[in-house]
Amino acid sequence: MIRETEDPNQTVVDFFFLEGLMYTAEHPSLFFLLFLLIYSITVTGNLLILITVGSDPHLCSPMYHFLAHLSFLDACLSTVTVPKVMAGLLTPDGKVISFEGCAIQLYCFHFLASTECFLYTVMAYDRYLAICRPLHYPVAMNRRMCAGLAGITWTMGAVHSALHTCLTFHLLYCGPRHIAYFFCDIPPVLKLACADTTVNELVMLANIGIVAAGCLILIVISYVFIAAAVLRIRTAEGRKRTFSTCTSHLTVVLLYYMPPVCIYLQPRSSGAGVGAPTVFYTIVTPMLNPFIYTLRNTEVKQALRRLLGQGSRDSPAGSLLR
Template sequence: MAVRNETRVTHFILLGLSNNPDLQILFFVLFLVMYLLIIAGNLLIMTTIYVDSQLHTPMYFLLCNLSLIDLSISTVTVPRALALFLLLKNTISFRDCMTQLFFLHLIAGAEGIHLVLMAYDRYVAICNPLRYTTIMNRQTCLLLVASTWAGGFFHSISQSLPIILLPFCGPNELDHFLCDGQPLSMLACSSTVISEIVDIVNSGFLALSCFLVLVISYTYIISTILKVHSGEGRQKAFSTCATHLLVVILYYGPIVFIYMRPSVTFTIDKPLAVFYSIVTPFLNPIIYTLRNERARKAMKKLGSRKISCMRKHIN
C-alpha cells in the first residue's frame, strides 16, 4: 500500500494529435479560428432569439439551449488543446483531468438527450399541430431543458466515477488531446472490466437507443409530411426536419462508433473526438442559420439595429 501511494499518478501527459511541430501549429490555428467562430456563432443565435420576440417559441427556445450546449462542450475541450498545441503544455493534473472528464460527459450527455427532445418538439408540431401550443407550453419547455441537464449529470456521474476510483500508478502518457474514459482506463494498474462495461452500456447503448428513438420519431414525422397536400407546407416541414436530422447524424455518428466497441486503441478515435467536440459545435450554427429563413431575417434585423445604434453614437 505504501508503494502504491508513493507511485500514484499525480498528473497525466497528453500526447495530443501529432508529435510533428508543424502540424501542432496548424492544429492551433484551425482550433483557434473554429473556437472563435463557435463563440461568435452560438452567442449570435442566443442573442437573436432573446432579443426577437417573434422567436420566443418552443423550437427556438430549444435551439437556444443547444447553442449553450455547443458553446460549453467546446469551452471544455478547446482551450486545453490550444495550450497543448502552441505552448506544448502537455501535462494535466489528475484533478483537472477528472474535472474535464466529468464536464465532457455532462455536456455530451446533455446534447444527446437534447437532440431527442428537439425531435419530440418537431413530432408534436407536425403530427399533432392542433395541440402543439397546449403540449409545448412554457412549463413543458422548462421541464425538457431541466431534464436535459439532469440526464447529462447522471450520465456523467455513472461514466466518470468508475474512472476516478481506478488506481493509477503509471504509466501516465495519455494518447489523446483530452481526458476521456477509454484512454484513461487503459492506464489503470488494476482490472478495468467494470469501468469498460459501464462505458459501453452507459455511453454506447444510451447513444444507440437515443439514435433509434430519433429514427422512429422521424419515420412518423416523414410519413405525416408525405400526407400533407400543400407542396409549400410539405417543403417547409421537410426543410426544418432535414436541418435537425443533419445535426443528429453529425453528432451521433462519431459517438456511436467510439463507444459501441471495447476499449482498444484506434487511431481514428482522436479525429472523431475532434469531430463531436469541436467540428459539430462549429457546424450547428451554420446549419441552422443557412436553412432557417426566419432565423436569418431575425439576425439581419438585429445587425441593422446595431448598425443604426452605432451611427447614432458616431453622429
Template structure:
C-alpha cells in the same frame, strides 16, 4: 518537456513511497496528455485552424442565443431548445479545445488530477445532454408537424422547462457516475495519457487494477443512451415524414421539411462520429482521434451555420437585429 518529466517522476516516487498495492486511493497527482499523434512540424497550422473553428463556435452560438433572446417572435419551444443546444455546443467544445490549443502552441502538456476529472465529467455530461436534447428536439418537431393545432397546448412552457431540466439533470447523474467509477481506481504507475484529452478509456488504461468493470459500464452506458436516443429520433422522423407526405399544402410541406432537415443534419453530425468510435473498435488511433476532433471541434461550429442558413425566421431576426444595431450607432453619432 523537462516540466512534464519532473511531474511524471514525482508522481512515480510518490507511489513508491506509499506502496503500489493501495486500494481505492489515487496516488498520481498529474497526468501528461500526449496530444494528437503525427503532428510534428504542423502544430502551428493546426493551432490556427482549430482556433478559428473554436472562435466561430463561440461567435455562432452566441449569435443564435442573442437573436432568439431579443426577437419575441422566436420565443417558441423550438427556439428555446435551440438556445439550450447553443449553450451545450459552447460547453462541449470548451471542455477539450482550449487545452488542445495550449498543447499545440507548445505549452505544458501536464494536466492536474482535478483537471482530468473535470474533463471526464463535463465531456460526458455535455455529450449526454446533447444526445438527450436532440431526442427532445425530435419530439418537438413531431408534435409541431403531426399535431399542429394542439402544439402549443402539448408543448407548453411548463413541459418545455421540465424536458430541458430533465435533460440536464439526467446527464449530470451520468457524468458523476462515470467520473466516480473512473477515479476510484488506483493510479500509481505511468501517467502519460495517449490521447489529446482525458476520457474514460485512455485514462483507465493507466490504472494499476482490474479495469474490466469500468470499461464495460462505460461502454454499455454510453452505448445504451446513444442507441436509445437514436432509435427514438428515427421513430419520430418516420412519423414526421409520413405526415409531410400526406400534407396538401406545398408551402406547409416545404416549411416542415426545411426545419426537419436542419435537425436531421445536426443529428447526423453528432451521432456519426459516436457510431464510428463505438461500433468500430478496430479503428486506428489516428483515425479515432480525427473522428473525435470532428465531433468535438467541427460539429459545434457547424450547428449554428446549419440552423441559420436553412432557417428563414432566424435569418430575418438576424437582419432585424443588425438593422437595429446600425440605427442605434448612427443615432448615437
C-alpha cells in the same frame, strides 16, 4: 507531484500528459492558428444564436428555446477541449493536466455531450408534436413544459456523467501517465489504470450504448411519424415547407451520432491516431451547427438581420444572411 500509497512499491499518479493529435507536432503554430480560428467561430456563432433567440420576440416558439440550449451546449463543449489542445501546441507544459483537472474535463465533456444527446431527442419530440399534433401542440409544449424538458435533459446529463467519472477515477492510477489522446476521455484514461477495467468497459458500453441507442430510437420513431404526416400533405410545396423545419435537426443528429460509434465500440483502440472522429464532433460539429440552423431557417436569418441592423435588402452583409 506523486503521492505515496500504502504499498511502498506503488505510487499514485498526480498528473497526466496528453499526447495530443497526430500530425499537429510538425506544424504547431499553423495548427494553433487553425484551432484558434475554429474556436473563435464556434463561440461567436453559438453566442450570436443564443443572443438572437433570447432577444427577438419572433423566436419565442419551443423549437428556438431548445435551439438556445443547444447553442450554449456547443459553445461549452468546444471550450472543454479546444483551449487545452491549443495550450499543448504552444508549449510542452500545456499538455500536462493534473489528476483532478483530468477528472473535471472528463466529467464536463460527458455532461455536455450526454445532455446534447437528450436534447436532440426532446427536439425531435417537439417537431413530432408540431407536425403530427398541431392542434394539441400549444398546450402540450407550453412554456412550463419546455422549461421542464430542458431541466430534465441537463439533470440526466449530470447524473450520467457523474456515474462514469466516479467509476473511472475510483480506480488506481500508479504507472503510465501518457494519455494517447488530446483530452481526458474514458477509453484512453482506462488504459492507464493499474487495475482490471473489464467492469468499467462493460458499464461504459452498456450505459452509453443504452442511452445513445435509446435516444436514437426515439428520434427515428418521431421522424417516422413525421414523414407519414408530411406525405399526407397534398401539395409538394406544403410537404417541402413542413419538412424543411426538420432538416436542420436531422443534419446535426447525424453529425452527432456517427463519430462516437467509431470510438466507444472499440474502447481499447483509442489513441492519438484515432482521434479524428472525436475531433469532428467535439470541435468541428459545434462550429457547423450555427451555420446549419441559420442557413436553413428563414426566421433565424431575419432575426439575425434585425439584431445586426442589416435589414436593408441592399446591404452586402445582409445579403449573405438571405
